[in-house]
Amino acid sequence: MYAVIKTGGKQYRVVAGEKIKVEQITADVGSEVVLDQVFMVADGDDIKIGAPLVNGAKVTATVLSHGRHDKVKIFKMRRRKHYQKHQGHRQNYTEIQISGISA
Template sequence: MYAVIKTGGKQYKVAAGEKIKVELLDAEVGAEVTLDQVLALGSGDGLKVGAPLVAGATVSAKVVSHGKHDKVRIFKLRRRKHYKKSQGHRQNYTELEISAVNG
């Protein structure tokens, strides 16, 4: 069984036992988190799509760690204008291990 969930403004397809990196959540390492914004549930060849959410469906996950992604380099250049700008950005994330898909 798998589910499509929404967290942090992004959508993820998850199944039990998977590890995913999502936008930073306010939870301690080792805590159990319940994600209740389930957009779709699938099992085998059947699919249940919500409008917009599937009623009563939840996904249980355990917080594995917090961290930062790799640096993204931003470089802007205007040729022949003596303009150069360099920036970098590292986004925070929370790593989750999906323990169960309930629905």
């Protein structure tokens, strides 16, 4: 059984027991989070597709940790203009473990 959910402006295909890193969620480590924006739930040949969301479907997850991704380096340059700009960015994330999918 798997589901397609939306969190943090992105869509993820999740299965029970899977660990994923999503955009930062304001929840304490060890707490349970309910993700109710479910686009699709599939259980073998039984597929439910929402328009846009599946009514009554939810995914429960446990927050494992918070952290920051690796640094992304941004370098801008204009040739022959003596212009160079260096910048870096580290995006925050929350690691969650999917504990259950209910349709």
